[in-house]
Amino acid sequence: MNDLKSGSNLEKILRAGHFAFTGECGPPKGANVKHLKEKVAHLKGKVDAVNITDNQTAVVRMASWAASTILIQEGVEPNFQMVCRDRNRLAIQSDILGVYAMGIRNMLCLSGDHQSFGNHPQAKNVYDIDSMQLIALVKKMRDEGKFINDEDIDAPPRLFLGAASNPFAEPFEFRVHRLALKIASGADFIQTQCIYNMERFREFMKRVVDMGLHEKSYILAGVTPMKSVGMAQYMAKSVPGMDVPDSLINRLKGAGKGKAAEEGIKFAVEQIEEFKEMEGIAGVHLMAIEWEHMVPEIAERAGVLPRPEVS
Amino acid sequence: MIVADRKPIQEILEMVKDYERVLILGCKGCVTVCNVGGDKEVGILASILKIARKKEGRPLEVHERTLERQCDPEYIDQVKDQVSQYDAVISMACGVGPQFLSEAYPQQRFYPAVNTTFFGGALGHGVWVERCAGCGTCLIHYFDGLCPIARCSKSLLHGPCGGSAKGKCEISKDVECIWDKIVRKKMEEGRIEDVTRIRPAKDWRTARDGGPRKSVREELVQ
16 A cells, blocks of 8 residues: 555545545634534544535635644544636645645645635636646646646645546536546546436446446545425525436425425435445545534444544 | 727716817727727717716717727827817727827827727627637637637636536526537537547636737738
8 A cells, every 4th residue: 555645544445445435614704713623523533534615606715725724633634625716827736735735635626616606706717727637737746746837846745636526517428528537637536516316326327337437536426415495496496517306305395394404314325325335436425514513423324434444 | 809888978977077078089990890989889979978968067069080990000190180179088999999099199188988898799789799818829629619718707628617507607597608519519520539638728828817918020010
């Protein structure tokens, strides 16, 4: 195992063949470190790494690198997210060196939601490079020890490199090819968008397996438990690239008053059970949005505890 | 062509509030084609300004003229005896016009009556769309003549992103996802390999990012 790319816990878990289980946490909309630590405490020991989002939905929050370093202090491994929306290649590369220097070992490369979604729609958008080029850039820094301009790096950053995939965006037939390109660009692991349409996801994974992509990268299935019928309807209608079938909305409705959240958790647990058996899936990425305190229960019910110890 | 929109009348009235005698200068180039700054629009703006100022009890004397173009010294020269006769001059050309005028006649004040928006074309009567970002290094041949720099909200070179749905961009249902169009065409025509390769990071030096641009063609310079 001395050929590890980063030596992160997540990498070791996946390399050892364990079914990975990652969580997610949004940094505070302010400098409320106490609140961040409280949220993270729910995840400690229950997941292999925690994604720290980077100004998600283009709303300003504490820097993802800073929140990630707070996680390290708390004994929780972060998966540092970086979007291309807010930085040019200078800032991107210096941030990468910075996060590595601070002990961060996982990084997820994203394009980022367009700034028109968020609370600073007047902002200039950067997009100097896109997520595909970001993946290639990090890989080059790590494996070749070179910046994007081919200059040598003194002590390259060793990061376990992740990318996102949305199997439900369109055109559906192209999605697997875009995933293949991310993997070819250097993605060691993939975390998918929240999955609700299981039928479509099975079809997607069949294509992934047919192309052998699961042998080149670790694919973690994205799960976000629905808290309410309203949340399901909102995601179905207003979140671009989200596929929430009516059957799930009806199931939540059918659960009865005050029981939709429990039904949402049941669905998530069923999903995780299926992902454990699904060919090509190496783990689950649980995005319990502002519901971190439910993660231990979901993990317990899904049978993914205790988390394996790897060294 | 260069597409523009007229500024709100209130903004133009505010610009000329201290003046009594102004000249409105139209342009027969792009802004005539996109119905914002040609002869006709100069006449309309003149009428509106005169009526508004008359209502205020402070009449404004407005003269009208439309030049062949405002992006060429040859035509800018044509108003050299005229501009000094006014308190101010309103240009209805794109952003180039008031600048060429200001540089040629530094003693006079020039005001823009339009907001210059983009390089584009007309989809139909009254509808213009952006097609070029003027990035200085054209790549559209890789994408069957569709430009992701100008037409993708994130200028991605590897799309479509996860926000693409039903052929629309994540920012608005009124914005088409150009990457959806690009990859569908490639797939239909069996040329998917064109969009499943990694393209290098774009060199933005030829775009605005490299500073103000200048084009010199030696064979034409006298």
